[in-house]
Amino acid sequence: MTERLLIGDDCAGANRPGTEMVVSEADDWFMREVLPLETTLMLYLRQNWRKRADIADLRQEVYMRVYEAAQKQIPEQAKAFVLMTARNMLIDRVRAERVIPIDVVNDLEALGVASDQPGPDHTVLARDALRRLQAALEHLPNREREAIVFRKLDGLSRREIATRMGVSEVTVKTHITRGMRALADALFSERPDLRKK
Amino acid sequence: MADVQKTSFPMPDATEVEAQAADWLDRRDRDDWTPELQAEMDAWFAHSSANRLAYLRLYAAWTEANRLAALRRPRLERIRNVGRKFGPTAIKVAAVLIVGGAAGVFTLKTPKAPQIATYSTPMGGRETLKLADGSEIELNTDTVVRVSTGSSARKVWLDRGEAYFQIQHNAARPFTVFANNHRIVDLGTKFLVQTGPESLRVSLVEGRARVETQSLWNTHQSALLAPGDVVVATATSMSLEKKTAHVLRDELSWRRGMLIFDRTPLAEVVKQFNRYNATKLAVNGRAGEIKIDGTFPANNVDDFLHIARDVLGLRVVREGAVAELSEKELLQHR
Numbered sequence: 001m002t003e004r005l006l007i008g009d010d011c012a013g014a015n016r017p018g019t020e021m022v023v024s025e026a027d028d029w030f031m032r033e034v035l036p037l038e039t040t041l042m043l044y045l046r047q048n049w050r051k052r053a054d055i056a057d058l059r060q061e062v063y064m065r066v067y068e069a070a071q072k073q074i075p076e077q078a079k080a081f082v083l084m085t086a087r088n089m090l091i092d093r094v095r096a097e098r099v100i101p102i103d104v105v106n107d108l109e110a111l112g113v114a115s116d117q118p119g120p121d122h123t124v125l126a127r128d129a130l131r132r133l134q135a136a137l138e139h140l141p142n143r144e145r146e147a148i149v150f151r152k153l154d155g156l157s158r159r160e161i162a163t164r165m166g167v168s169e170v171t172v173k174t175h176i177t178r179g180m181r182a183l184a185d186a187l188f189s190e191r192p193d194l195r196k197k
Numbered sequence: 198m199a200d201v202q203k204t205s206f207p208m209p210d211a212t213e214v215e216a217q218a219a220d221w222l223d224r225r226d227r228d229d230w231t232p233e234l235q236a237e238m239d240a241w242f243a244h245s246s247a248n249r250l251a252y253l254r255l256y257a258a259w260t261e262a263n264r265l266a267a268l269r270r271p272r273l274e275r276i277r278n279v280g281r282k283f284g285p286t287a288i289k290v291a292a293v294l295i296v297g298g299a300a301g302v303f304t305l306k307t308p309k310a311p312q313i314a315t316y317s318t319p320m321g322g323r324e325t326l327k328l329a330d331g332s333e334i335e336l337n338t339d340t341v342v343r344v345s346t347g348s349s350a351r352k353v354w355l356d357r358g359e360a361y362f363q364i365q366h367n368a369a370r371p372f373t374v375f376a377n378n379h380r381i382v383d384l385g386t387k388f389l390v391q392t393g394p395e396s397l398r399v400s401l402v403e404g405r406a407r408v409e410t411q412s413l414w415n416t417h418q419s420a421l422l423a424p425g426d427v428v429v430a431t432a433t434s435m436s437l438e439k440k441t442a443h444v445l446r447d448e449l450s451w452r453r454g455m456l457i458f459d460r461t462p463l464a465e466v467v468k469q470f471n472r473y474n475a476t477k478l479a480v481n482g483r484a485g486e487i488k489i490d491g492t493f494p495a496n497n498v499d500d501f502l503h504i505a506r507d508v509l510g511l512r513v514v515r516e517g518a519v520a521e522l523s524e525k526e527l528l529q530h531r
Binding site (some may be wrong): 023027030031035050051056057059060061063064067068091094129130133134137148149151152153157158173176177178180181183184187188 | 208209210211212214215216219220222223226227245246247249250251253254255256257258259261262263264265266459490491492508
């Protein structure tokens with residue numbers, strides 16, 4: 001398995017120590033090919049599984065399955081592979097539970113699986129990234145937004161942020177980690193049509 | 198497609214994993230990183246690929262968020278003030294348009310003298326009656342109503358089927374629904390009435406209403422309903438239960454042409470489909486006990502049969518307008 005050093009681009013905050021990470025080929029494939037499909041995957045899961053509370057776990061399981069496969073061999077067609085994996089997982093689940101979501105086979109063509117051009121999802125993501133991030137930032141609670149802005153835009157340390165905000169470092173940590181998770185959801189999961197409003 | 202091995206259960210809780218991943222990313226992002234912490238994080242990674250993937254996901258987003266540096270302060274202030282002004286309103290408008298466009302809507306002219314008009318829907322049909330006073334009656338499949346709107350009283354007889362009422366309350370012109378020898382008196386309300394051969398079911402969604410037995414020879418019974426109350430009334434009894442808003446919403450899914458099932462036995466699912474379609478489904482033996490969860494267009498029997506065969510693994514035998522579902526025998530010789 002080949003490994004390479006991944007370094008974030010050199011905007012403020014990116015060149016802080018600790019932001020680089022050694023990634024494997026499968027890691028790289030996961031971030032580059034799979035994460036941009038998350039909007040599509042979530043749409044598929046939401047359409048085919050009624051219990052909203054399960055969705056995060058279902059997504060996790062799909063990721064684990066495709067990652068496991070990618071460690072042996074990188075799939076050629078990421079989109080088809082991810083969605084077929086999701087479909088098989090749902091079918092396994094309903095068989096195990098004998099509780100059948102009857103629209104589980106909502107056809108994959110509707111999601112454009114057949115034509116796996118290396119395109120729309122990536123370009124849309126790139127173009128939308130800043131807008132999505134902006135919108136996500138805007139929707140964060142005030143304190144979380146403030147902490148993220150200090151960290152990402154001003155490159156301040158946790159201690160500096162704590163001083164500026166007049167709160168404990170533990171509180172800053174809470175704000176930052178919540179903000180991180182919200183940004184990831186905004187970037188990968190949210191449907192663009194909803195974000196635009 | 199390549200074989201994907203089944204991941205063994207139980208799966209780690211995704212939300213918990215994500216929280217831990219965020220903690221690690223936050224620590225990793227700071228200055229005081231040590232080899233000991235690195236070893237600890239590696240051990241955490243080794244524990245489950247779920248951990249590594251959750252981390253990679255947040256890491257990718259967090260790196261991507263460096264783009265925010267392009268914004269800097271002044272612009273960010275501006276973003277903050279461009280509020281959510283349009284969000285919810287736009288959604289509401291869209292919802293209204295969808296509702297308006299969903300079913301055939303037509304207006305009834307109200308003559309001065311009480312005059313009774315009959316309206317009906319065929320099997321699989323759905324209609325919305327709009328009364329001149331703004332009240333609406335939505336008829337589900339195979340339903341018959343008679344409507345009388347006089348100047349002193351409004352009356353509707355639900356002779357067959359199921360209807361959803363949204364009534365503009367007017368104390369001077371009470372609105373009464375008659376069904377199965379019972380009377381439902383509106384006190385400003387939205388409610389669903391389902392008639393069956395033996396009983397009547399009234400579900401109150403909003404406002405208040407009173408259900409009364411109409412029969413002359415029975416003891417007079419009545420119940421005052423609050424939102425979430427469901428009354429099942431037979432000729433001799435009346436029982437009341439409380440349903441959640443969620444359950445009531447599912448029961449009204451036919452207004453969108455959908456059937457919603459929530460751990461519903463196949464026997465009941467089949468009954469529901471049969472209300473809407475000419476092709477009749479029958480389910481044999483133990484197959485009737487299989488539970489189903491999901492949303493489905495009420496009038497698409499073909500899709501449902503495909504799923505019964507491909508996903509549930511049932512045997513589907515179709516003859517003319519009847520389709521029979523049964524479990525495959527374990528030892529089948531071809």
